[in-house]
Amino acid sequence: MNFFSKIFELFSTEKYMEIIFEGFKTTLIISVFAAILGLLIGTVVALVSISEDSPVTRVLKAICKVYITIIRGTPMALQLFIMAYVIFTIRGFPEEITAIIAFGINSGAYVAENIRGGILSVDIGQTEAGRALGLSSRVTMFKIVIPQAIKNVIPAIGNELIALIKETSIVSMIGMFDLTMAAKIIGSGNNMASYVVPMSVVALFYLAIVYLLTFAIKRIEKRLRASDKR
Amino acid sequence: MISVNNVFKYFGDLKVLNGVSCEIEKGERIVIIGPSGSGKSTLLRCMNLLEQPTYGEVWLNSQLLTPPDPYLHFDVIKKSKTFTLLLEQLRAENSSLSEEELEQMAIMKIKAEDLLKKHEGKEYKKSLKEITVKYGIDINLARQNMGMVFQHFNLFNNLTVIDNLTLAPVQLGLKTKEEAEKTAMELLKRINLEDKRDEYPSKLSGGQKQRIAIVRALAMSPDVMLFDEPTSALDPEMVGEVLDLIKELANEGMTMVIVTHEMGFAKEVGTRVLFMDGGVIAEEGTPEEIFDNPKNPRTVQFLKAVL
Numbered sequence: 018m019n020f021f022s023k024i025f026e027l028f029s030t031e032k033y034m035e036i037i038f039e040g041f042k043t044t045l046i047i048s049v050f051a052a053i054l055g056l057l058i059g060t061v062v063a064l065v066s067i068s069e070d071s072p073v074t075r076v077l078k079a080i081c082k083v084y085i086t087i088i089r090g091t092p093m094a095l096q097l098f099i100m101a102y103v104i105f106t107i108r109g110f111p112e113e114i115t116a117i118i119a120f121g122i123n124s125g126a127y128v129a130e131n132i133r134g135g136i137l138s139v140d141i142g143q144t145e146a147g148r149a150l151g152l153s154s155r156v157t158m159f160k161i162v163i164p165q166a167i168k169n170v171i172p173a174i175g176n177e178l179i180a181l182i183k184e185t186s187i188v189s190m191i192g193m194f195d196l197t198m199a200a201k202i203i204g205s206g207n208n209m210a211s212y213v214v215p216m217s218v219v220a221l222f223y224l225a226i227v228y229l230l231t232f233a234i235k236r237i238e239k240r241l242r243a244s245d246k247r
Numbered sequence: 248m249i250s251v252n253n254v255f256k257y258f259g260d261l262k263v264l265n266g267v268s269c270e271i272e273k274g275e276r277i278v279i280i281g282p283s284g285s286g287k288s289t290l291l292r293c294m295n296l297l298e299q300p301t302y303g304e305v306w307l308n309s310q311l312l313t314p315p316d317p318y319l320h321f322d323v324i325k326k327s328k329t330f331t332l333l334l335e336q337l338r339a340e341n342s343s344l345s346e347e348e349l350e351q352m353a354i355m356k357i358k359a360e361d362l363l364k365k366h367e368g369k370e371y372k373k374s375l376k377e378i379t380v381k382y383g384i385d386i387n388l389a390r391q392n393m394g395m396v397f398q399h400f401n402l403f404n405n406l407t408v409i410d411n412l413t414l415a416p417v418q419l420g421l422k423t424k425e426e427a428e429k430t431a432m433e434l435l436k437r438i439n440l441e442d443k444r445d446e447y448p449s450k451l452s453g454g455q456k457q458r459i460a461i462v463r464a465l466a467m468s469p470d471v472m473l474f475d476e477p478t479s480a481l482d483p484e485m486v487g488e489v490l491d492l493i494k495e496l497a498n499e500g501m502t503m504v505i506v507t508h509e510m511g512f513a514k515e516v517g518t519r520v521l522f523m524d525g526g527v528i529a530e531e532g533t534p535e536e537i538f539d540n541p542k543n544p545r546t547v548q549f550l551k552a553v554l
Contacts, residue, residue: 145297146401146460150415150467151391160414164405243447 023214033203033215040199041222047116047195048182048226054121055181056174059128066133069154081129088126094187096123101191116188120181127177135170136162168241175234179227196222248273248471248502249294249393252319254303256289256526263289264300265526271471276497277504278517278534282549285523287506288398291475294504295393296386307389308470311382315375318358323374325350327367329357391419394464398476400456402448408435408459409444412466427466434462438492454485458492465496472496474505510553514538522546 027033062081068074088096100119101112139162147157186197200219204212249271256264263286271277279287292298294305296312304319305312317323324330333353341349357363403411412431416422422430435441438458448456457477464472474493478486490512497503497516507513513520513534520537522530522545530543541547 140399140401142397142399142401143403146395146397146403147415148387149295149297149390149393149395149397150464151387151389151419152415153387156418160418161403161405 020214023209023211024218027203027209027214027218033208036199036203037196037215037219037222040194040196040219043113043188043194044182044185044196045226046113047120047185047188050117051120051124051185052178052181054117055124055128055177058121058125059132062125062129063132063136066129067136085126085129088123089130093120093123093184094190097187097191112188112191112193115191116185116193120185123184124177124181127180128174131173131177132166132170135166135173138169139165168238171234171238171241175231178230178234182226182230183223248275248308249504250304250306251290251294252304252306253316254290254293254300254305256286256293256298257301263526264293266303267523267526267528269521269528269531271502271504273470273502274500274518275502276516276518277521278513278519279504279506279521279523280508280510280513280537280549281521281523281529286526287523288475290523291473291504291506294473295390295395297395306382307384307392309382310384310389311378312384312386312389315378315382317363317371317375318361320374320378321354323371323378324354324357324363326370326374327357327363328371329362329364329367330354333357333362391415391421391467392470394461394467394469394472396457396461396464396472396474396477398479400448400453400460400480402451402456402460402463404448407445407447408440408451411448411459412463415463416466421467430466431462434465435459438462452485453481454488457481457485457489461489461492461496471502471504474503474507476506476508478507478509508553510538510550522549524549 062084065074065077066081068078097116097119101115105115105118143161143165144154144157147161148154152160185195188195189198189201196219200212200215203209203215209215251267251269251271254264254267255262267286267290269277279290281287289298293300296305300313302316302318303313304316315323317327330353333356334349337344337349337352341352344352402408403414406414409428409431412434413422413424413427416427416430417424421427432441432444435444438461440455440459443451443455443459448459451459461472461477477493478489481489486509490509493503493505493512494516505513505516515534517534520532520534521528522537522541522543524543524545530537530541530546537546538550541550
């Protein structure tokens, strides 16, 4: 019964709940804005890497390739440290923004690869049919290929968003106060002196967000697949 | 109408077309036959530049679709550095020949040995550009006049039937949405599929898809239709309905180029047959000449195998 009474204690103590919601807020803010930033960066990078060859796009493509290689090849924690201790070192610079930029840039690299794969997975015949009718490559891309690619990409993007949300838990490493940090503080000796209860509760919070997100993605997928039904 | 001029197409080391030339006049119905891998489809796809020829030119209504091929223009070759150097060399070697003969020799040598390089000087570049400016046409504009029908239909999977038919005319500003829908409905009525207007392609049979793909091309009112094995991906019982529609168009006088394995159909509908083998046109003639009295042993062999 000790476990359950501790849970009751946690939920009924205002101080603890405040700590949890404070951390929850930070986690949500970083996740949402980093996801938006990541999707934006990812879309742009994907479009550049599949664009037709020209002197300008060749340079841009090289930049995108380097970006993807570096981001995917180094640990997220290191990227976060570099962002916090090397790039945004100004005193008083909002930590949230540092974290959003670090996670957004990281997520962008993965999203870009997902979108690129999705676009390449659309049958080349679709592009050929569009071009053969006299449509420009741009119109063909935006009216025919991308709408079909989105369907293929949604599950992968969903995975990436879920991974992103959970990965934000490392912001405590640069001294930020997020949901995971909240559990640690509540569990520490000064407070409840038991880690198992706050950590289980916080785990439920993460589970809830991820579950809601999964549900939303499934709905979107279902709607987009309407044209595939036989 | 379409003029294919000494077209070569290489995919890396694979030489698919090895110098194909043909003229297609208005009202003609050209049927291209030949064994698989002989370059039939590639030739067709070079006509609307879905494949960019490695060498050679493609013309549509006296407008140049490909970049100019310097080997087809004497005056361009004459402006190149290679020509100037070669001419000097030849002049020194053969003092007995006239200037004209020397020039002829140089051009022949350059052509035969593919001597032109990327950088041949300003004059050369300028004269190539002059040809493009004079005859060149935007490929997207040219393609509006060439309908294409694919082996695998390639209907736009994310659009309903009616949107498949109206997308290009509306996007290209040729028709308003209402006009395009009106034309589209007339075309659908013609093939008895007006009840499918709001279906997605995934719900249609192969024969229905291909007939819709044909009228999608017709919605652009093209001058010429290119058919790339239109019945090869169909179940046998659906071949008839598609061939009937193509025959109908033929009777209306549509210019067409058809790559097909349906020999009976080829004989019936074609005004001229091209037999391709090894990336060249091995034999050409009227359907009677090719099917009843073939001259080339390869044609004989091929027809024996398929008929």
